[in-house]
Amino acid sequence: MNILVTGGAGFIGRWVVKRLLEDGHRIVVLDNLSNGSLENIDEFKDENFKFIKGDIKNDEDLDVVFKEKYDIIYHLGASINVQDSIDDPRTTFFNDTVGTFNVLERARFQMFGKNAKMQGDRWIIDNHEDIYPCKVVFMSTCMVYDVANDNGIDENHPTKPVSPYGGSKIAAENMVLSYYNAYKLPTVVIRPFNTYGPFQKTGGEGGVVAIFINNYLKNQDISIYGSGEQTRDLLYVKDCARFVVKAGYDDNVNGEIVNAGTGRDVTINELAKIIAKDKVQVKHVEHIHPQSEIMKLKCNYSKAKKLMNWEPEYTVGQGIKETEDWIDKTL
Numbered sequence: 001m002n003i004l005v006t007g008g009a010g011f012i013g014r015w016v017v018k019r020l021l022e023d024g025h026r027i028v029v030l031d032n033l034s035n036g037s038l039e040n041i042d043e044f045k046d047e048n049f050k051f052i053k054g055d056i057k058n059d060e061d062l063d064v065v066f067k068e069k070y071d072i073i074y075h076l077g078a079s080i081n082v083q084d085s086i087d088d089p090r091t092t093f094f095n096d097t098v099g100t101f102n103v104l105e106r107a108r109f110q111m112f113g114k115n116a117k118m119q120g121d122r123w124i125i126d127n128h129e130d131i132y133p134c135k136v137v138f139m140s141t142c143m144v145y146d147v148a149n150d151n152g153i154d155e156n157h158p159t160k161p162v163s164p165y166g167g168s169k170i171a172a173e174n175m176v177l178s179y180y181n182a183y184k185l186p187t188v189v190i191r192p193f194n195t196y197g198p199f200q201k202t203g204g205e206g207g208v209v210a211i212f213i214n215n216y217l218k219n220q221d222i223s224i225y226g227s228g229e230q231t232r233d234l235l236y237v238k239d240c241a242r243f244v245v246k247a248g249y250d251d252n253v254n255g256e257i258v259n260a261g262t263g264r265d266v267t268i269n270e271l272a273k274i275i276a277k278d279k280v281q282v283k284h285v286e287h288i289h290p291q292s293e294i295m296k297l298k299c300n301y302s303k304a305k306k307l308m309n310w311e312p313e314y315t316v317g318q319g320i321k322e323t324e325d326w327i328d329k330t331l
């Protein structure tokens, strides 16, 4: 298949690309490198791999990308940081919501043509147009959910946009599902829980596991925002990428929202303890944006198991070990 991955030079994107190449597909990556890097995709020097530096907000860049036709579009390109979205909502809104709308429009034009019209629930296609079917996999996030209870969060759990990041993703999700319902464009919304692993950034803009491990390896204190009693369901990036790829292959998830996580959550205090191993100090600092913290995030992934036969394979211990080995090598 010919496949487009937006955000494919980012942390999760590069693992998605790796898996897709292993499955024998041809991949085009569109990334503006605002948070991704060429090092992340350095190993894919393959005739089946093409990188286009460009922006999902830019029509000319999209014209170049959509000169080709795609069987699947994995749309991961986004602003991903909750704190940044509070400080600068415009950037997140335009990347995550408007950017997703732009990708949807291109997919609609590719599949049905620019001149096609809906009549009732049927498409009237212009036979002169060169059209080709596709599917859009939209990468949302668990950060759209309201706080969990002990049973975990399934897809019927209420959403609550506590940050512009969550709000922008919910808005984008609704557009993605509206294209399925109104236009019959095959789409799926996936909501992975907090993902960690090799290639995640270790500085302030990275994820909690990468930041803590980096501090541990450099013999620096670990800082926890607020009480540390907030919990996260930590998904290893290889499990996440396997889920993302499968959501594109499996047609019975079309029109659906599907969670990916482990079904277990740990408090940030517990996580810090596991990583610090009593070697470095763990301290608590004032939360920058406590109003946008989700105190409990725990996934119920039974829908993914039922519809996609997907289950996580890595324990947190195994995932942390692989991540630590990788960060250690990069220091």
Ligand SMILES: NC(=O)c1ccc[n+]([C@@H]2O[C@H](COP(=O)([O-])OP(=O)(O)OC[C@H]3O[C@@H](n4cnc5c(N)ncnc54)[C@H](O)[C@@H]3O)[C@@H](O)[C@H]2O)c1
Residues within 6 Å of the ligand: 006, 007, 008, 009, 010, 011, 012, 013, 030, 031, 032, 033, 034, 035, 036, 037, 054, 055, 056, 057, 075, 076, 077, 078, 079, 080, 095, 099, 139, 140, 141, 142, 191, 192, 193, 194, 195, 196, 207
């Ligand atoms: N990391 C997590 O824990 C997690 C969990 C659930 C969902 N997600 C979602 O997964 C996706 C990938 O996240 P990630 O953690 O790999 O982050 P990332 O920042 O490493 O990846 C996002 C990529 O998108 C690119 N990008 C941003 N704006 C763009 C634009 N306007 N045009 C083109 N490219 C653009 C960035 O350069 C980056 O390479 C995002 O949609 C994110 O919301 C992440």
